[in-house]
Amino acid sequence: MGEIKFLQGNEACALGAMRAGLRFFGGYPITPSSEIAEQCARLLPCSGGRFIQMEDEIASIASIIGASLAGSKSMTATSGPGFSLMQEALGYGIMAEIPFVVVNVMRGGPSTGHPTGPSQGDIMQARWGTHGDHPVIALYPESVPETYYEIIRAFNLAERFRQPVIFLMDEILGKMNESVEIKDDISVFEREKIQSRDGRYRPYAMKDDIPLTANYGEGLRFHVTGLFHDETGFPDVSGENIQKNMDRMYRKIENNIEELQKWEESGADNPEILLVSAGTQARSAKMACQELNSRGISAAVFRPVTVWPFPEKRLSALAARSKKVLVVEMNKGQLADECRKFISDEKLIPVNQLNSEMISPDEIIRQVEGVL
C-alpha cells in the first residue's frame, strides 16, 4: 500500500501533474483554481522546471503552447472566465496538434458569476468553446484521489495523441481535502524524440493518423501554423487537404475510442432507474443509489470519467434496458442535451440545480420517487 496523504483537490492536481512529468506551467491565478498555480510555483523550480505567472489567460495558454513545442510537458489552470479567454488558442493547439493540459476548475457563471461556488456549467464549453469543427478530449474526476491519477492520464493522452486535453474539475473538488493513496505503480507516456533525417523534414508526416512533430531546439527547423497545413507544416487550404485533415483529426480520436473512454458503473445490474452524473455530483448520485437499492428500488449510476468523447455507445446500451434515465448535473442540462441524441424524451429526465450547492442525495431520491 502506498503512502496516504491528505490533499486538497487542487494540490493533488499539481502533484499528479508533476508525477506525469510537468516541466512548464504558465498561468494566471483565479478562484477556485489558484492553488494549482501556487503549488506549481513551489514545485517546478525545485525539479528543473519553470513557472511563469503571465499577464492574463490568453498569454498563459500561448506560453504553454510554446513550451510544449520546445518539448516540455506543459499545463495551465484556470476557471470559467479564464477558460473563455483561452478558447482561441485552444483551437490553435488542436489545429497544430500540440500536446498540453488545460485545467478548468468550474465555478458559477457566466462572467464573474460566483467565484467561490461550484458549477458544471462548462461541460459544453469544453466540447464546443473554440470555433470550428474539432475533436476534443476532456476528463472530469469525482474525487481528490481520482484527480491525482486522472491528471496523469490527461498528460499521457495529450502526449500520445498530440492533442490538448481539457481537465475539468469543479469548485467542490478543487477546494476539498481528502485522503489519497500515492501508489508507486503508475505509467507515464513520453513523447517520441524525432531525430534528424535525410531529405526535407516533414513535421506533420503521420503515423497511425498522429503527427510525430519534433521538439523545437533539437536541431530540426519547421513551420507551425493555425492554418490548415500539409505534411511540411506550411499552409495548404485546398479543399482536398482540409477535408483530408479534418477527417484524419476526427479519426485519430474515433479509432482510439476504447483507449480514450473511461466510465464507472455502480449499483444494480440491469437497473430500472439509471442515474447519469459526472464529477463530484456523481458522488451524491451514488449515495442516493445505495439508499434506493436498500429500499428495494433497482437503480444504478453511470459516471463518465472521460466526458469527451462522450461514452455514448455504452450509455446507450444501458439506457435501452432502463425505464427512466435521470441526468443529474449542476447546470441547465448540458449532459442531458448530449444524451437526447440517443435517449428518448419519454425516458430522459434532467435533474438540474443552479444554487451553488451540489444536488443532495435526498433530492435525487425525491426525484426518483416522483417518476416511479
Place this chain on the structure above:
Amino acid sequence: MKEIMFAGIGGQGVILSASILARAGILKGYYAAQSQSYGSESRGTATRAEVVLSEEFVDFPHVEHADIFVVMAEMGVKLFASKVSQEAIVLYDNSVFELSENIGKERIGIPATRLAVDTFKKPLYANIIMLGAMMRHCGMVGPEEIKTVLKETVPSKALADNIKALELGSGLEY
C-alpha cells in the same frame, strides 16, 4: 462514520479547525474528507466547514446530517441548522450569542471567545478552544493526534498557546 460541521463568520478560523480535525483523523488511520463553503469576500461572510471521518472511502463528501455541530456565530445557526441531525451534539460559543433554536439533541454553551480574550488577550484562539471541546464529544481523535497536527500547522511561536487553548476547551466543566 461521523459527520462534523463547523460554522461561523469568515476569519474566525472554522476552516482551520476542520482541517486540523481531518488531518488528526488521517493520523488515526481513518479516511477523511473536508470541504467548505465561504463567501467571495473571504472575511465577514458566513462560513461552513465540514469533516467526514470514516473507516473507509465515503461516496458523499459533504455533511448532510451532522453528528456534531460546532457553531461560533448566530448567522451559522440560521443558515446551516437544516444540516444538523436531530441526534446531534451542538457546541456553540455562548459568549458571542445565545442559542434560541431547538436544534440537535444536546446543546452545550462554550464561552470560547471570552476565554480566549481572558487567557490570551485576543479572540484568536476561540476556534481551537471549540476544537478542544469538540474533541471530547467526537471520540474518534485524541489530543495526541491534534497536537501532532498543530505542530505541523501553526507557527512554532504560537504552538504553546494553541495547545493551551486546546486543553482549555477539552478540560471545561459542564
